[in-house]
Amino acid sequence: MNYIEYIRSLDYEDLEKFAGKIRNYIIEVVSKNGGHLASNLGVVELTLALYRVFDPYRDYIIWDTSHQTYTHKLLTGRWELFPTIRKFGGLSGYTNIFETKYDRFGAGHVGTAIAAALGIEKALKLNGENSNVLVVIGDGALTSGESLEALNQIKTLNSKIKIIINNNSMSISKNVGALSHFLEKMRTSKIYLDAKKTMKSRLSKGVEKELKKLRDALKVSLTGEDFFESLGLKHFGPLNGHNLKELEDEFKRIKDYEYPSVITVNTVKGKGFEISELDPEMYHSAAKFDISSGTFVKESGIISYSEAFGKTLAKVAEKDEKIVAITAAMKKGTGLFEFAKKFPERFFDLGITEQMCVTFAGGLATLGLKPIFAVYSTFLQRGFDQIIHDIALQKLPVIFAIDRAGVVGEDGPTHHGVFDIAYMRMIPNVKIYAPKNIQDLMGTLYTLLNKELSGPVAIRYPRDYEFGKFEELYDKIKMIDLDKWEILNFGKEVAIVATGYPTMGALNVAKKNNWTLVFARSIKPVDEEVIEWVFENHRVVFSVEEGVKAGGFGEELLNFGKVEILAIEDEFVTHGTRKQLLKLLKLDENGIEERIKEVFERRSIYEDANRIWRT
Numbered sequence: 001m002n003y004i005e006y007i008r009s010l011d012y013e014d015l016e017k018f019a020g021k022i023r024n025y026i027i028e029v030v031s032k033n034g035g036h037l038a039s040n041l042g043v044v045e046l047t048l049a050l051y052r053v054f055d056p057y058r059d060y061i062i063w064d065t066s067h068q069t070y071t072h073k074l075l076t077g078r079w080e081l082f083p084t085i086r087k088f089g090g091l092s093g094y095t096n097i098f099e100t101k102y103d104r105f106g107a108g109h110v111g112t113a114i115a116a117a118l119g120i121e122k123a124l125k126l127n128g129e130n131s132n133v134l135v136v137i138g139d140g141a142l143t144s145g146e147s148l149e150a151l152n153q154i155k156t157l158n159s160k161i162k163i164i165i166n167n168n169s170m171s172i173s174k175n176v177g178a179l180s181h182f183l184e185k186m187r188t189s190k191i192y193l194d195a196k197k198t199m200k201s202r203l204s205k206g207v208e209k210e211l212k213k214l215r216d217a218l219k220v221s222l223t224g225e226d227f228f229e230s231l232g233l234k235h236f237g238p239l240n241g242h243n244l245k246e247l248e249d250e251f252k253r254i255k256d257y258e259y260p261s262v263i264t265v266n267t268v269k270g271k272g273f274e275i276s277e278l279d280p281e282m283y284h285s286a287a288k289f290d291i292s293s294g295t296f297v298k299e300s301g302i303i304s305y306s307e308a309f310g311k312t313l314a315k316v317a318e319k320d321e322k323i324v325a326i327t328a329a330m331k332k333g334t335g336l337f338e339f340a341k342k343f344p345e346r347f348f349d350l351g352i353t354e355q356m357c358v359t360f361a362g363g364l365a366t367l368g369l370k371p372i373f374a375v376y377s378t379f380l381q382r383g384f385d386q387i388i389h390d391i392a393l394q395k396l397p398v399i400f401a402i403d404r405a406g407v408v409g410e411d412g413p414t415h416h417g418v419f420d421i422a423y424m425r426m427i428p429n430v431k432i433y434a435p436k437n438i439q440d441l442m443g444t445l446y447t448l449l450n451k452e453l454s455g456p457v458a459i460r461y462p463r464d465y466e467f468g469k470f471e472e473l474y475d476k477i478k479m480i481d482l483d484k485w486e487i488l489n490f491g492k493e494v495a496i497v498a499t500g501y502p503t504m505g506a507l508n509v510a511k512k513n514n515w516t517l518v519f520a521r522s523i524k525p526v527d528e529e530v531i532e533w534v535f536e537n538h539r540v541v542f543s544v545e546e547g548v549k550a551g552g553f554g555e556e557l558l559n560f561g562k563v564e565i566l567a568i569e570d571e572f573v574t575h576g577t578r579k580q581l582l583k584l585l586k587l588d589e590n591g592i593e594e595r596i597k598e599v600f601e602r603r604s605i606y607e608d609a610n611r612i613w614r615t
């Protein structure tokens with residue numbers, strides 16, 4: 001069925017009913033699979049109106065971040081497959097050019113759409129093609145550096161793109177920063193909206209030009225100088241993002257507009273499902289939930305790495321006023337909730353500005369504060385230059401709490417945190433630690449916060465959890481000799497040197513097979529005494545890490561002897577549960593054992609043959 005033709009055939013009453021049907025379908029599927037519920041519920045009408053006026057099969061509609069593209073997916077040929085979304089082998093939770101070419105540009109990270117759209121528009125022009133190029137971007141994503149860089153070039157590039165701002169005043173948490181205040185004023189200015197309505201109804205067609213002038217002046221007087229117009233874009237709206245007719249009328253009006261334009265659309269994040277409307281932050285990236293109560297389906301008695309990190313930080317910070325925490329719009333995900341509540345003056349949510357967060361932390365560190373930037377591994381990729389140029393070069397004692405290190409699960413390849421060992425390890429002056437479990441993460445953090453640091457430090461930990469209670473774990477917390485590797489099992493022939501999350505699985509394998517297991521909490525520096533002992537006393541040495549092989553921990557060990565590296569090969573990892581992916585990568589217990597036995601057998605056959613040949 002061609003849903004684009006179908007939605008165009010409906011009158012507004014039926015279209016509204018269809019919007020309801022889409023909402024129910026999204027709620028039903030997300031309740032089973034998890035996903036970006038609130039963001040998607042907010043853009044149902046926006047997507048319908050947009051696709052009645054513009055053509056997703058002909059025009060180029062680029063969705064920023066693309067976590068809000070479920071309606072787009074449903075309308076562009078994926079209705080039946082939708083229940084597979086985010087599941088292993090199923091649809092991606094984001095736009096993906098390998099899924100369909102009507103996902104015009106893949107994303108997952110914030111702020112890429114305007115730049116991509118400008119490139120696409122230029123390419124179309126150079127190819128002699130003529131299609132509309134549009135961007136749909138959230139108010140949160142709009143504030144990221146890359147969006148602002150691209151906005152700044154629109155006029156110079158003679159672009160005609162149309163940018164639709166989905167203005168719901170939310171990033172994941174409340175949106176922050178001056179631009180968000182500007183949008184918020186636009187959104188809530190009842191006077192503006194009312195005045196606009198009155199003017200429209202009172203003035204005749206002939207004075208429309210005057211009306212527009214008046215409207216612009218009014219906009220400026222209420223919100224300050226119009227940010228977008230000062231960049232050379234025409235600014236329309238704000239529109240009611242849940243009024244299909246209002247949206248459609250305005251989209252039609254600007255369809256053939258010859259200038260670059262911005263249309264602000266006010267939406268309610270979580271719209272149409274009371275539970276998510278009331279708490280859009282909780283249902284931004286929702287786990288599976290019970291539809292009637294909204295309760296998340298999760299095991300009881302568990303604690304996540306993020307939670308343990310955040311609670312430990314908040315506790316230690318009670319006694320140390322120098323500790324300050326930074327997030328790039330990820331307060332909830334990184335577990336900084338408690339810290340933010342307890343120490344608002346020492347907590348900084350700088351919006352989606354990973355680069356800035358790194359340098360900001362550097363500034364804090366120069367004057368003796370103890371900054372800790374809690375950030376997902378995949379998003380810290382944005383701050384790579386800043387880590388080198390602003391932090392490491394100057395040996396500034398900034399702690400990078402790298403959450404979601406390793407495979408993250410259902411978010412897939414845009415979000416897996418598999419590159420941080422490689423991108424941090426290559427930088428001089430940086431120390432990197434990878435705890436083996438939650439107790440160890442707490443001890444590592446506690447130690448780092450209680451000692452004098454000589455330069456930047458990273459701790460990496462996964463999107464995972466364990467059974468346990470924070471208070472009990474905190475009672476057992478102790479200072480750790482961080483750079484000392486620990487031999488957790490003494491065995492024969494084979495030695496496994498493991499770092500981070502896979503260590504505990506590897507330990508079971510080692511015990512079962514009477515092999516040596518060394519836990520390398522410190523990826524950098526290497527404990528040279530222990531690694532030399534390992535090579536002197538074992539026939540085959542394996543390294544295990546949850547990260548890419550190229551530039552990873554195993555490669556560091558190659559400087560000391562021959563190592564069989566168990567890590568992620570040179571490929572992007574798909575989406576699925578963390579368990580499924582670790583199995584796929586052979587980094588779970590069975591996989592580690594299987595690979596070691598395979599290599600060990602191969603090596604033994606080779607060595608035996610060699611011996612026979614020599615005698």
Ligand SMILES: Cc1ncc(C[n+]2csc(CCOP(=O)(O)OP(=O)(O)O)c2C)c(N)n1
Binds near residue numbers: 354
């Ligand atoms: C570079 C980067 N940093 C952080 C994130 C995490 N993140 C995903 S969506 C989002 C909020 C986006 O807000 P907005 O664009 O307003 O979309 P909404 O969900 O409100 O519709 C954030 C911070 C990301 N995807 N990419």
Ligand SMILES: CC(=O)[C@@H](O)[C@H](O)COP(=O)(O)O
Binds near residue numbers: 285404463
């Ligand atoms: C779209 C995005 O980048 C975030 O919403 C991300 O999906 C959150 O991931 P967690 O669920 O791991 O916090």
Ligand SMILES: [Mg+2]
Binds near residue numbers: 141169
């Ligand atoms: Mg938003």
